[in-house]
Amino acid sequence: MATYITELDVSLDDTEASYLRTQGFKQIYVNLNMYGSREVYLWYKEGSKDNSITRIQFSFTNSMAEGLNASGFEKVKKNLNTGSCGDDVFLWYFKGTTESHVPITKIEVSRDDEARKFSLGWERMSCNLNRGSGGSWAFLWVKREKKTYIQDMKVTDDSDNDQDYFEKGYIRVDESTNRGASGKPVFLWYLPTIKMEGSYVSLQVSTSVIDSQGYQKQGFLQLTPLVNLNEGNQGNKVYLWYKKEDPGHKPIQTITLLSNQELIDDYMKAGVTVLQGNLNSGGGCPWFPATPLYLGYYN
Missing domain, CATH: 2.100.10.50 (Vitelline Membrane Outer Layer Protein I, subunit A)
Incomplete structure (x- = not known):
């Protein structure tokens, strides 16, 4: 029971x-x-x-x-x-x-x-x-x-819409992608569903114009409204991209943020896709650098 x-x-x-x-x-x-x-x-x-x-x-x-x-x-x-x-x-x-x-x-x-x-x-x-x-x-x-799957995702760089997203059923990933940096607190959100149809199947992170052009050619869509995951810092502009219902790909069940780089290999061996782009590539200072953060997801 x-x-x-x-x-x-x-x-x-x-x-x-x-x-x-x-x-x-x-x-x-x-x-x-x-x-x-x-x-x-x-x-x-x-x-x-x-x-x-x-x-x-x-x-x-x-x-x-x-x-x-x-x-x-x-x-x-x-x-x-x-x-x-x-x-x-x-x-x-x-x-x-x-x-x-x-x-x-x-x-x-x-x-x-x-x-x-x-x-x-x-x-x-x-x-x-x-x-x-x-x-x-x-x-x-x-x-x-x-089991739940990801139906939709959002990014926020302020708390203005927090109540609305929570009331609509979104889950906030409770770590700022700008952790330890001088920029705004930036948070990822996702809306779970029990339906496999129409769910996200893959994610990518762009840190350059070349990345963006490449993902567009591969059929990825850029998450809207556009919010730079590195907003307010001096580093690269970082954006999230996604695909839905790509043949041969299972829907994404969950996402997480990793700050301990020593664990990335263990996660990948366990079947977690860890994206290569550092979401927190700017800000900080030489004696107190920004915390590297990597997005991982499990299908």
Whole structure:
């Protein structure tokens, strides 16, 4: 019998952990704050499909939180990075009922970034739960009741449309493609569907005019409205391209952003397509360069 994730919470000490246990929550035994002064654990409760969580998002800035709050997401009011020198990272969840909202049945946290999970139907959330804490990694993975595919994608360089996109069922990839750079916060969004027909089958990233011309000849379409993934920086203009229903290609199930270049080979061996263009090729400074970010997707 299928189980569904219906509530999420976080404990910051033994007292909170004991209380959550008495309330029927189950603990994920991975300390989210390995290098901080507090032990931080994620907890979940299981229940009926009618009450299931369908969206999990994260915020690490006030502007990221505004659209989540306005569109009805529930915030877990405990910083996942408590006790560390990193960013304040908060978890939000939502229970939707539209076709794009497929219930979450399992969640896990990994530190070694287990790429093999993609082949088992898992989705990787792109926000490092230890964001800004200096080389510490923790990522949340979710598994849904049914497979989903990408029906549409957007890129934003401000938060003006966040509420609208959340209410339409889009998922925000919670890491800025301008991380560590001087430009605007730029976020990828995608709209999931349970239908294979009409879904994206391949993606490309252009970092030059030559790239753009080549992708046009190959039948790729440029994502609109046009938003430079490197907006506000001195580096190359970076744009996203896509194809739909290309014969011989399966639809894309999920996308993620990779900042740890040492893991790219492991991801590719696990069947993840990792695009070569660095989405964050400009900005930063010699003593604090911008974080390289690569887009990966799994068909």
